[in-house]
Amino acid sequence: DKQDKKLKQVYFYSIESIAMATNNFAAANKLGEGGFGPVYKGTLPGGQEIAIKRLSRNSGQGLREFKNEILLIAKLQHTNLVRLLGCCIEGQEKILVYEYMPNKSLDFSLFDPSTREFLNWTQRMNIIDGIAQGILYLHKYSRLKVVHRDLKASNILLDHGLNPKISDFGMAKIFGVQESEANTNRIVGTYGYMSPEYAIKGIVSMKTDVFSFGVLLLEIVSGKKNYSSYRLERPLNLIGYAWELWMEGRVLELMDSRLDNSSPKDEIRRCINVGLLCVQDHPEDRPSMTDVVYMLTKDTVKLS
Numbered sequence: 001d002k003q004d005k006k007l008k009q010v011y012f013y014s015i016e017s018i019a020m021a022t023n024n025f026a027a028a029n030k031l032g033e034g035g036f037g038p039v040y041k042g043t044l045p046g047g048q049e050i051a052i053k054r055l056s057r058n059s060g061q062g063l064r065e066f067k068n069e070i071l072l073i074a075k076l077q078h079t080n081l082v083r084l085l086g087c088c089i090e091g092q093e094k095i096l097v098y099e100y101m102p103n104k105s106l107d108f109s110l111f112d113p114s115t116r117e118f119l120n121w122t123q124r125m126n127i128i129d130g131i132a133q134g135i136l137y138l139h140k141y142s143r144l145k146v147v148h149r150d151l152k153a154s155n156i157l158l159d160h161g162l163n164p165k166i167s168d169f170g171m172a173k174i175f176g177v178q179e180s181e182a183n184t185n186r187i188v189g190t191y192g193y194m195s196p197e198y199a200i201k202g203i204v205s206m207k208t209d210v211f212s213f214g215v216l217l218l219e220i221v222s223g224k225k226n227y228s229s230y231r232l233e234r235p236l237n238l239i240g241y242a243w244e245l246w247m248e249g250r251v252l253e254l255m256d257s258r259l260d261n262s263s264p265k266d267e268i269r270r271c272i273n274v275g276l277l278c279v280q281d282h283p284e285d286r287p288s289m290t291d292v293v294y295m296l297t298k299d300t301v302k303l304s
């Protein structure tokens with residue numbers, strides 16, 4: 001149909017070329033476990049580095065996510081979305097091929113004790129802006145009205161220049177022209193990033209992504225995970241903590257000791273304010289991504 005004509009060129013790879021690129025899916029080439037199977041690093045004969053996602057079992061769920069990802073991402077093109085180069089569909093094999101992102105995911109850059117100090121303020125702000133631009137494209141400029149539904153630090157990959165690229169479209173949902181909200185009984189996503197109306201009632205809208213973006217933003221500026229994955233006596237609830245500090249006018253304390261005289265304090269404060277607007281309980285109180293992008297570049301933000 002008309003939409004299909006907008007498909008960008010997706011290359012079809014043979015299973016032999018993928019096997020060769022990844023050293024026969026060698027354990028040493030494995031990058032990790034993705035939503036529907038393992039992810040490997042590979043190198044094409046010309047030297048281009050790739051990342052491949054291999055559907056592990058042809059389970060209904062995995063196959064659905066695989067199809068969703070390929071149909072969607074093939075139609076999307078933006079500097080802040082990870083680029084799909086092609087796929088391999090041969091017999092039982094179903095593989096997606098992406099450009100390789102050498103700087104791993106944001107989860108790794110922010111929270112890994114050995115590397116987390118390496119993102120400076122300029123880089124953090126650039127990452128926040130890039131993610132916002134990517135989501136704005138999905139919501140508005142892609143002409144498809146796409147809600148990602150699973151925005152989180154581990155789904156944001158970093159390229160050579162530490163620019164963010166949103167990945168993992170397996171759970172994304174396309175909204176019709178007139179549609180702005182949907183009910184789902186298949187609540188997929190990640191605890192801690194899910195908005196209350198989605199987690200509790202299964203209501204999905206663009207405001208679902210806005211909430212997750214707010215959580216991500218607070219994680220990026222604070223360098224803290226939004227919740228503790230292991231239940232220590234006092235799990236950190238970043239949102240509650242950030243609100244508490246904001247009410248007391250001490251929001252920069254969210255940054256702990258990482259602020260010094262050269263830190264762009266006004267910019268950081270503005271950024272945190274935008275994040276707090278995004279994580280409000282009621283979706284109608286949250287800004288749209290258009291508002292978010294506008295506010296991130298403006299001097300003043302008023303909390304309603």
Ligand code: ACK
Nearest residue numbers: 031032033034039051098100101104105
């Ligand atoms: O944090 P990571 O290193 O970044 O670990 C996960 C793992 O695969 C499972 O999803 C990594 N990954 C996914 N896609 C890519 C890609 N295009 N380039 C590099 N690494 C990737 C992800």
